[in-house]
Amino acid sequence: MVKYPRTTWKHRLYIPEIIRGLMLTLKFLFRKKSTLQYPEQKHTLPVGYRGVPRLITGNDGNERCVACKLCEVVCPPVAIYIEAEEAPDQNYKERRPKVFQIDYGRCINCGFCEEACPVEAIEMSQSIEIVGESREALVYQKEQLLAVPADPRKPQLRGL
Numbered sequence: 285m286v287k288y289p290r291t292t293w294k295h296r297l298y299i300p301e302i303i304r305g306l307m308l309t310l311k312f313l314f315r316k317k318s319t320l321q322y323p324e325q326k327h328t329l330p331v332g333y334r335g336v337p338r339l340i341t342g343n344d345g346n347e348r349c350v351a352c353k354l355c356e357v358v359c360p361p362v363a364i365y366i367e368a369e370e371a372p373d374q375n376y377k378e379r380r381p382k383v384f385q386i387d388y389g390r391c392i393n394c395g396f397c398e399e400a401c402p403v404e405a406i407e408m409s410q411s412i413e414i415v416g417e418s419r420e421a422l423v424y425q426k427e428q429l430l431a432v433p434a435d436p437r438k439p440q441l442r443g444l
């Protein structure tokens with residue numbers, strides 16, 4: 285059986301507890317503030333933080349992706365959709381994505397797509413401010429995925 289402490293008149297007075305609470309507030313009042321005035325002030329995310337995935341551009345200005353669809357296969361919530369087509373310049377790649385969509389509404393930022401990609405064409409960015417007024421607005425197309433900014437602190441990949 286659980287024994288509860290008896291409530292005395294001191295407990296019922298509440299004043300000592302209120303004073304204890306105020307003392308605690310006072311203790312933290314002059315400490316370094318950790319509240320940021322968002323969105324004017326931004327939090328510096330640690331290197332390696334997984335925001336949303338982004339597509340990487342090669343030296344030719346186009347996507348590095350060769351439309352192998354490995355990322356589509358490994359994506360746990362089935363957030364990636366790819367349609368492939370023949371690449372016009374067959375010198376360094378045979379295929380490229382005609383359609384490349386990532387549904388950020390489904391993405392769980394797991395980073396599996398980055399791990400699976402054999403040509404380092406997709407990576408996790410530091411972008412976390414992805415908003416939309418509908419589910420459809422969260423489905424990003426290839427051009428939008430290529431425009432997601434890279435983390436300047438991450439070593440940039442050699443373009444194909």
Ligand code: SF4
Binds near residue numbers: 363392397
């Ligand atoms: S980060 Fe994970 S959930 Fe998001 S697109 Fe890549 S594999 Fe899918």
Ligand code: SF4
Binds near residue numbers: 352353355366400403
């Ligand atoms: S991003 Fe990488 S893994 Fe995904 S289809 Fe393109 S080349 Fe393949």
